[in-house]
Amino acid sequence: MKPAKTIGILGGGQLAQLITLAAKPLGLKVIVIDTSPDCPAAQVGAEEIIAKSGNDQSALNELAKRSDVITVEFEELFDVSMLKSIVATGKPVYPLPATIELIKDKLTQKEFLRKNNIAVGPFAEITSQDQAEELLAKYSGKMVIKTRLGGYDGNGNAVVQNVQDIAAAFQKFLGRPLYAEAFVPFTKELAVMIACGLNGEPAVYPIVETRQERNICTEVLAPAQISGEESKKAESLALQVAEHLGSAGVYGIEMFLTEDGEVLLNEIAPRVHNSGHYTIEACVTSQFEQHIRAITGMPLGKTDMKVPAAVMINILGERNGRVELKGTDDVAIIPDTHLHIYGKSPTKIDRKMGHITVTGKDVQTALERARKARKLLSV
Amino acid sequence: MKPAKTIGILGGGQLAQLITLAAKPLGLKVIVIDTSPDCPAAQVGAEEIIAKSGNDQSALNELAKRSDVITVEFEELFDVSMLKSIVATGKPVYPLPATIELIKDKLTQKEFLRKNNIAVGPFAEITSQDQAEELLAKYSGKMVIKTRLGGYDGNGNAVVQNVQDIAAAFQKFLGRPLYAEAFVPFTKELAVMIACGLNGEPAVYPIVETRQERNICTEVLAPAQISGEESKKAESLALQVAEHLGSAGVYGIEMFLTEDGEVLLNEIAPRVHNSGHYTIEACVTSQFEQHIRAITGMPLGKTDMKVPAAVMINILGERNGRVELKGTDDVAIIPDTHLHIYGKSPTKIDRKMGHITVTGKDVQTALERARKARKLLSV
Numbered sequence: 111m112k113p114a115k116t117i118g119i120l121g122g123g124q125l126a127q128l129i130t131l132a133a134k135p136l137g138l139k140v141i142v143i144d145t146s147p148d149c150p151a152a153q154v155g156a157e158e159i160i161a162k163s164g165n166d167q168s169a170l171n172e173l174a175k176r177s178d179v180i181t182v183e184f185e186e187l188f189d190v191s192m193l194k195s196i197v198a199t200g201k202p203v204y205p206l207p208a209t210i211e212l213i214k215d216k217l218t219q220k221e222f223l224r225k226n227n228i229a230v231g232p233f234a235e236i237t238s239q240d241q242a243e244e245l246l247a248k249y250s251g252k253m254v255i256k257t258r259l260g261g262y263d264g265n266g267n268a269v270v271q272n273v274q275d276i277a278a279a280f281q282k283f284l285g286r287p288l289y290a291e292a293f294v295p296f297t298k299e300l301a302v303m304i305a306c307g308l309n310g311e312p313a314v315y316p317i318v319e320t321r322q323e324r325n326i327c328t329e330v331l332a333p334a335q336i337s338g339e340e341s342k343k344a345e346s347l348a349l350q351v352a353e354h355l356g357s358a359g360v361y362g363i364e365m366f367l368t369e370d371g372e373v374l375l376n377e378i379a380p381r382v383h384n385s386g387h388y389t390i391e392a393c394v395t396s397q398f399e400q401h402i403r404a405i406t407g408m409p410l411g412k413t414d415m416k417v418p419a420a421v422m423i424n425i426l427g428e429r430n431g432r433v434e435l436k437g438t439d440d441v442a443i444i445p446d447t448h449l450h451i452y453g454k455s456p457t458k459i460d461r462k463m464g465h466i467t468v469t470g471k472d473v474q475t476a477l478e479r480a481r482k483a484r485k486l487l488s489v
Numbered sequence: 490m491k492p493a494k495t496i497g498i499l500g501g502g503q504l505a506q507l508i509t510l511a512a513k514p515l516g517l518k519v520i521v522i523d524t525s526p527d528c529p530a531a532q533v534g535a536e537e538i539i540a541k542s543g544n545d546q547s548a549l550n551e552l553a554k555r556s557d558v559i560t561v562e563f564e565e566l567f568d569v570s571m572l573k574s575i576v577a578t579g580k581p582v583y584p585l586p587a588t589i590e591l592i593k594d595k596l597t598q599k600e601f602l603r604k605n606n607i608a609v610g611p612f613a614e615i616t617s618q619d620q621a622e623e624l625l626a627k628y629s630g631k632m633v634i635k636t637r638l639g640g641y642d643g644n645g646n647a648v649v650q651n652v653q654d655i656a657a658a659f660q661k662f663l664g665r666p667l668y669a670e671a672f673v674p675f676t677k678e679l680a681v682m683i684a685c686g687l688n689g690e691p692a693v694y695p696i697v698e699t700r701q702e703r704n705i706c707t708e709v710l711a712p713a714q715i716s717g718e719e720s721k722k723a724e725s726l727a728l729q730v731a732e733h734l735g736s737a738g739v740y741g742i743e744m745f746l747t748e749d750g751e752v753l754l755n756e757i758a759p760r761v762h763n764s765g766h767y768t769i770e771a772c773v774t775s776q777f778e779q780h781i782r783a784i785t786g787m788p789l790g791k792t793d794m795k796v797p798a799a800v801m802i803n804i805l806g807e808r809n810g811r812v813e814l815k816g817t818d819d820v821a822i823i824p825d826t827h828l829h830i831y832g833k834s835p836t837k838i839d840r841k842m843g844h845i846t847v848t849g850k851d852v853q854t855a856l857e858r859a860r861k862a863r864k865l866l867s868v
Contacts (some may be wrong), residue, residue, distance in 0.1 A: 131510065134533055135815040137830035137843075137868075154513055156555040328531040377647055394825055395849070414849065435516040442787040451516035462515075469795065470774070488799055489516075 114406040117143060118177025120170075120193075121184030122158055124452040124462060125382050126248030128390070129183070130156040132398035138406070143173045143187070153453045165189055173202045174417055181359065181405050182381055185210055186260060204308075204405040205380045209357035213380040217258045217289040226354045227346060229374050231366070232292040242276045242290060249292035255279040258287040263426050267325060269293065294374055298368035300334055301385035302348045305360045305400045308407040312352035313400065315393065315413045317344045320385050321365070329480070330422040331473050332388045332415065336367060343373040351378060360401035362386060384424065384462075388414075391448050391467050394418035417469040421476040423484045424466040427457040433489055440486040446470050451489070463489045493785040495520060497556025499549075499572075500563030501528030501537055501843040503831040503841060504761050507769070508562070509535040511777035517785070522552045522566070530600040532832045544568055551581045557711060560738070560784050561760055564589055565639060583687075583760045583784040588736035592759040596637045596668040601659065602754055605733045607726060609754050610745070611671040621655050621669060628671035637666040640642060646704055673753055675745035679713055680764035681727045682740045686780045687786040691731035692779065693791045694772065696723045699764050701744070705839055706763045707860070709801040710852050711771060711794065715746060722752040730757060739780035761843075763803065768792075770827050770846050771799035796848040802863045804843040806836040819865040823858050825849050830868070842868045 117133055117439025119126045122144030130140040130151045140156040145163060152158040161169040164187050168299075174180060174196045180203045182193075193207035205213075213219050223230045232249060236242045246253055246282065255276070256316025257266035268279040279288075299322065303315040319334040320327050327340050334341065348363050355361065355378075364376040388395035395403070403410055433455050441449055451464040470476035496512055498505045501523030509530045510565040519535040521528065524542060540548040543566050553559060555573045559582045561572075572586035584592075592598050602609045608824040611628060615621045625629035627630055634655070636645035645665075647658040658667075678701065682694040698713040700704050713720065727742050734740065734757075741762025743755040774782070774790025782789055811835050819824055830843040845862050849855035 131513075131533075134510075134818060134832065135827075135829040135843075137828070139834070153534050154510075155531075180625060408818050411821065413826055437789050438515060442782060442790065445791055448514075449516070450514040453513065454515070464514075 113194075114178040115139060116177045117402065117406070118143070118173040118180040118183045118325070119151065119156070120173075120180065120187045120270050122146075122156065123183060124150050124454070126151035126156065126183040127154055127452060128326050128387070128398045129382065129401060131155050132396055133402050136399070136402060138402065141173060141176055142183075143169050143202040150452045150454060161187070161349050165192060167192065170196065174199065177201070179204060179405050181401070182210060185214055185380055190214065204357060205355070205359040205361075206357040207358075209355055210380050213378050215258050216256055216377065217287075218260065219378060220291075221287070222354070223351075223375055226350065228354075229372065231294045234290055235298040236288040236290050239276060239280055242280075243273060246270065246272075246276065247445060249290070252293035253290045254293060255283070255288055255290050257283050258289055259285070265325070270418050294366045295369055297369055298334065298336065298367040299376070299453055300336070300344050300365040300367055300373065301383070302344060302363050302365070303360055303383060303386035303389055303397045303400075304348045304352045304363060305397075305410050305413075306355060306358050306405050307354050307356045307404050308394040312349060313413050314345055314352070315386065315389060315397070316415055317341050318385055318388065324460065326424070326426065327384045328426070329477070330385050330388055331477060332392060332420045332422075333473075335473055337371075340367060340371060340373065347373055347375055348372065349371055351375070358404045360386070360397050360404055364382050387450070387465050388420040388422040388467050390450075391469050392417050400477050418471050419473040419476050420467055420469045421473060421480040422465055424465045425451075425466065425484065425487060425489055427461040427463050427489065430458050431456055433463070435456050439485040441483045442464070444468070444483050446476070447479060447483050457489055493557040494518060495550040495554065495556045496536070496781065496785070497559040497606065498530065499521070499552075499559065499561045501525075501530035501535065501565045502562060503833070505530035505535065505562040506533055506831060507605050507777045508780060509533050511775055512781050515778070515781060517565040517781065520552060520555055521562075522548050527634065527790050527835060529831045540566070544571060548782055549575065557672060558583060560584075560780070561589060564593055564759055569593065575733070584738040584740075588734055588738075589759050592757050594637050595640065595756065596666075598757060599668070599670075601733070602730075605729065607729050607733075607754050610753065613669055615667040615669050618655060618659055620706055621659075622652060624653065624669050628669070631672035633670045633672060634662070634667055635670065636662050637668055639665070644704070651736055673745045674748055676748055677713065677715065677746040677861050678755070679715070679723050679744040679746055679752065680709070680762070680774045681723060681742050681744070682739055682762060682765035682768065682779075683727045683731045683742060684776075684792075685731050685734060685737055686783050686789050687737045690789060691728060692789040692792050693724055693727050693731070694765065694768060694776070695794055696720050697759045697764055697767070697828070698834070703839065705803070705805065707803055707805070709764050709767055709858060711799045711801075712852075716750075719746060719750060725771045726752055726754055730754070737783045739765070739783055766829070766844050767770065767799040767801040767846050769829075770848050771796050774816045797850050798852045798855050799846055799848045800852060800859040801844055801846045802859040803841055804830070804845065804863065804866060806840040806842050806868065808839055809837050810835055812836045812842070814868050816866040820845070821840070822847050823847070823862050825855070826858060826862050828861050830860065836868055
């Protein structure tokens with residue numbers, strides 16, 4: 111692979127913005143492809159190719175022509191077959207389209223994990239409503255019906271506990287391929303970022319705890335407040351995943367910590383991830399720089415935390431309308447608080463408009479400060 | 490002052506680039522004025538107004554119209570009278586033009602310092618070659634002749650030790666107003682960044698040691714390896730300066746540590762400064778975010794280091810020609826090493842093309858790693 115000078119990114123949202131901010135100081139150029147002009151990445155100096163819609167072949171061709179390596183911020187923007195056709199022309203795409211394909215379909219992802227002896231909860235394909243009812247009985251009366259494709263921020267998930275719930279889920283996901291997971295009674299949700307270099311070398315970030323509301327990540331606590339043994343289990347699970355993914359890139363790994371102290375793998379994201387935003391201030395190498403290192407063949411950087419603790423809170427939109435950022439002065443008073451506004455417009459309910467990271471001596475203090483900061487801010 | 494949404498910067502070089510990178514996550518927009526298209530700040534998403542030359546009144550008017558507050562990266566780009574005329578229209582400029590004026594003329598700067606009982610070495614205006622010779626005798630046979638205006642990276646300085654040196658300096662600086670400073674036999678050069686909030690509240694960063702070659706800063710060691718007493722003297726000097734500057738902004742203060750352990754003030758820069766680049770990775774609040782906080786009326790952030798030590802090395806151009814960045818992969822292997830390439834083109838001998846910051850447990854390790862990294866890189 112010749113030295114990369116230009117990174118092409120599919121998607122120009124906040125993840126691409128944060129990759130762009132990390133790429134520039136390394137002497138690299140970024141071009142993104144997005145459907146909206148003035149996307150967050152373009153606002154920090156990425157060139158933007160505007161796609162007419164997803165799967166815009168001519169826009170993708172232009173990106174491929176102008177980039178030395180291509181990566182993915184939003185894996186739904188293009189069909190995997192289109193990414194494969196780019197690789198066929200000799201232009202590298204990382205993660206490999208085959209790896210993205212494997213992860214994108216949550217059922218094949220789960221099958222891949224099970225096949226490689228990575229601990230996951232019970233799951234099965236759903237082929238009919240009747241069969242879903244049988245599964246519900248088998249799964250002790252509580253399970254999650256998920257769409258195999260296109261799920262994002264929980265919008266492809268439905269928790270079901272009876273026949274009516276199943277019927278409603280079938281209605282909601284009409285015509286989409288589905289599968290079910292037994293409901294895992296977890297005590298905490300954990301996550302970890304892993305990086306795989308072009309030479310296969312893995313790097314694991316600290317295990318963090320994630321908290322969700324309405325299926326959207328709201329808080330990330332780093333490091334997770336769990337026992338050393340639990341932490342080791344989670345890390346070893348992540349390393350097992352890294353070993354089998356077979357493709358360069360940074361991945362977000364979501365896990366459940368069960369009531370009996372076991373760690374089960376929940377989901378993999380084939381890209382930088384919301385649960386790794388804290389790494390910008392808290393780790394030696396941010397997940398964004400790490401991803402660039404991974405896909406351009408640079409050696410991976412250290413993943414250690416350089417502060418004892420950090421908490422990240424998402425700034426989700428609370429109304430629909432024009433952005434009116436207020437409260438930044440009040441937030442600035444809170445010590446060790448770092449604001450990240452993405453420049454998205456307009457604001458929408460639950461849209462990820464930014465995040466706040468607070469570093470500190472311990473997770474509890476950082477959490478209190480981060481929550482206080484979030485309350486003072488409106489966007 | 491109404492909440493600032495857009496910051497206008499006079500100059501679009503690396504300092505403006507690093508301010509822009511800090512402004513964006515705070516939800517602020519940046520517009521810069523520069524004479525070269527595609528300046529470093531524009532490359533990271535600042536809008537750019539291209540000035541035909543320095544003192545381009547219509548470009549300045551446009552910047553003023555579109556900005557909520559104006560600040561300065563390169564204080565030579567516009568005459569202070571032009572900045573004053575902007576303030577007269579009601580648009581805030583920080584630092585205040587009067588403060589910039591005071592600092593820009595190194596002789597009035599020195600007089601200001603002496604008047605306020607801030608320790609400086611002996612100095613005097615030079616009015617003729619004869620009088621310069623008298624001064625040289627008074628200053629024990631070694632002094633520095635400096636241009637009052639326009640000195641930058643040592644290009645307005647000449648060390649003189651005899652009549653021939655004086656004649657050469659007069660030739661070199663023909664027609665420019667001059668002054669002389671007694672040569673201070675220092676053991677170390679120190680520097681410190683100070684910030685003054687709109688309400689006058691000061692914040693002092695750690696004292697660092699700076700090393701120069703050919704009058705250009707090459708290395709910065711943070712914190713300076715000096716005694717606690719010396720450090721306190723330097724900090725108290727910086728606070729004295731902050732008290733008298735009377736204007737919001739971040740300032741770089743350069744000092745001498747003399748052989749007998751005294752600290753003398755050398756020069757003030759009315760802006761973010763090369764000796765403060767280490768703050769990006771090493772301090773809770775970078776000098777760039779701090780400057781934005783200061784000039785927009787936000788509360789100042791914490792200046793503490795979050796790592797025990799950091800060393801910054803400048804990447805100076807070593808030839809004239811097209812940029813060919815090489816060695817970034819080798820640099821990436823060195824632990825705790827952070828690369829900052831500014832995107833300037835072409836490369837020129839001694840042009841500041843980027844910098845490297847290495848964080849670490851101690852200054853010595855960080856220094857060794859930073860020097861190794863610098864050697865591996867060519868630009």
